[in-house]
Amino acid sequence: MASGEDDGSVEEKDNHKKRTISPFALAWLTFYNIAMTAGWMVLAVAMIRFYFEKGTHKGLYKSISKTLKFFQTFAVLEILHCAVGIVHTSVIVTGVQVSSRIFMVWFVTNSIKQIQNEESVLLFLVVWTVTEITRYSFYTFNLLNHLPYFIKWARYNLFIILYPVGVAGELMTIYAALPIVQKSGMLSVRLPNKYNVSFDYYYFLIIVMISYIPLFPQLFLHMLRQRRKVLHGEVFVEKDD
Amino acid sequence: LQHPQNCCVEILDAKTKEKLCFLDKVSPPGSPAFLIWDPLYVGGDAQWYPARQSIRLDPKGKSLKDEDILQNLPVGTTATLYFRDLGAQISWVTVFLTEYAGPLLIYLMFYFRVPFIYSPKYDFTTSKHWVVHLACMCHSFHYVKRLLETLFVHRFSHGTMPLRNIFKNCAYYWGFAAWMAYYINHPLYTPPAYGEEQIKVALVIFLFCQIGNFSIHIALRNLRPPGSKTRKIPYPTKNPFTWLFLLVSCPNYTYEVGSWVGFTVMTQCLPVAFFTLVGFIQMTIWAKGKHRSYLKEFRDYPPLRSPILPFML
Secondary structure, eight states: OTTOOOOOOOGGGGGTSOOOOOHHHHHHHHHHHHHHHHHHHHHHHHHHHHHHHHSSSTTHHHHHHHHHHHHHHHTTHHHHHHHHTSSOSOHHHHHHHHHHHHIIIIIIITTOGGGTTOHHHHHHHHHHHHHHHHHHHHHHHHHTTOOOHHHHHHHHHTHHHHHHHHHHHHHHHHHHHHHHHHHHTTTOBOSSOTTOOOBOHHHHHHHHHHHHHHHHHHHHHHHHHHHHHHHHOOOOOOOOO | OOOOOOOEEEEEETTTOOEEEEEESOSSTTOBGGGGHHHHHHTSOTTOOGGGEEEESSTTSOOOOTTOBGGGSSOOSEEEEEEEEOOSEEEHHHHHHHHHHHHHHHHHHHHTTOTTSSOGGGTTOOOSOHHHHHHHHHHHHHHHHHHHHHHHTOOOSOSEEETHHHHHHHHHHHHHHHHHHHHHTOTTOOOOTTHHHHHHHHHHHHHHHHHHHHHHHHHHHHHSOTTOOOOOOOOOOSSGGGGGGGTBSOHHHHHHHHHHHHHHHHHTOHHHHHHHHHHHHHHHHHHHHHHHHHHHHOTTOOTTOBSSSTTTO
16 A cells, blocks of 8 residues: 555664664665655645646646656665664565555556546545655654654544545555556557566556455554554563464 | 684564564574564564574575674674564475365366266266376376375475465466366367377376386485485486486476476377376476585586486576
C-alpha cells in the first residue's frame, strides 16, 4: 500500500535502547531526510500553485511528474539503509512499501498517460505528499533528538485518515487504467515465443487490486499497534513463531 | 562436583510466568527431562501434546531436548523451567509427502491436457514435440524419487514442524508446478532453440545431478545409525558422486540446483528458470546455515569447503 507510511518501524524502540550508528551514517541520514522533506514540500507547493493558477487539476500531474519521479525513486535508498543496518527496520517491509510506490509512479501513472488527469490521481498525490512531509520531518527531528510533539502526533494520527483515502485513490486509478491496458495490450507478452512464457498486464493489475484486500488491513493494523505503543505506551505481548 | 539432588520441578509459562505445574518428589535424580512433560499433557491442556511443548531453562532460550537429564542441567534443588506452546504440529514425513505428491499429479494433469486448462479443441491431446514427453518423464521421475526418499531414505532430526508450514510449502511447490507445467505442455509451446543438441546436453546434466543428489542422500543416511540423532561431519565415500563433499558442505543442494538448471535448458522455459532461481536462493540460505552450524560444532571441519557452490558461495 503505497499510501501507508508504514515502514514496520523499529525506530520507536530506540527510545528505550539507544542504538548507535557512526557519525558519518548519522550525518548522511540527517541530510537524506532533510532533502526528502524539502523535495516533497517542493512538490506540495508546485501542486498548490498549479491549482490556484489554473483552477483545475488537469495537467497538474504532467507539471510535477519529473519532480515526483525523482524524489519517489530516490526513496529506493531507504531499502539500502535497512540492508546496511543504519536504519533499524525490516528490509522486506521497506522493500514492499517502496516497491508499491515505484509501481504506481512508473508502471501506472507514467506509462498510462490517459489516466493522468483522473481525480483519483490528485487524491493519492495529496495523500502521499502530506504523509511524506510528516514522515521525513519526523525522522529528521528524531535524528536530531529534538522531536516536537505535534510531528509525532501527526505521524501517528494522520494515517488513520490518509491511509484509507490514499488506498482508495490508488485503487480507483488502477481501475480507471484497466480498459486502456486491455485495449492496448501494453507491457504484455503473448504465446508463442521462444521463452515459453506469457504475461498479461491487464490481469496482473487486477491481481494487484485484489492483493490490497489482504495487505491493507494488515498494514493498517500494524500502524494502529505502533500508534498505541508510541503514543500510549502500551506493551504488546509478542506472538510466538 | 557433586550436583545437588533435584527434588522438585516447577513449570512456568514462558510469556505470562504463570505457574502451570509443580512436581515435588521428582524420582531419582537423573530422570530424563521428558518425564516432566507428560503432566502438562495429562493434567494441563490436553491439546499440548509433547511435540508441541517447548521446555527451556530461560523464557527466551533454546528448547531442551528429549535426551536432556535434569541432573545435568544448571538448576538448583527446585528446577524452574519455562513452557512455550509451539502451536499445532505436523510430522515432517506428512509435509514432504503432501508437498511432493502435488507437483507430480498437477504436472500430469497439464501433460494430459485435462479440460478447462487449454482451449477445448486441445482437450486430451498430446504435444507433438518429443521434448515435452521427455520433460514429463524427468519431472515425474524427480518427484517420485523425492517421495521414495522421504519414505525410505531420509532420517529426520525433528519429528514435527508447525502446521502452517504445510500450507506455505504446498502453495510454493504446487503453484510453481502448475505455472511451469502450463507452458511446457501448452499447444503453442516452442521447443529449444538449439534443438536436439540442447535437449541432450540438458538431459545429461539432469540425470547426472539426480544420481548425485541421490548419492548424497544415501551418504547422509549412512552417517546416522537408525533411531539415533548423532551428528557427524559427512565425508566423500567410494561413490564418485560424493566426492563433491571435498568442496561443498551441502552437495545435495548443489546437485538439486544442477538438476533444475538441466530442466530449464531442456525446456527453455522462463518460468522454470524462475523456479530454479528461487530454489537456488532458498537452498543457499539453508546451506549457509548448515555450514555455519558445522563450523560451530566441529573444530576440525574441513576448511576447503564452501556452503553450496565450490569456492564461490
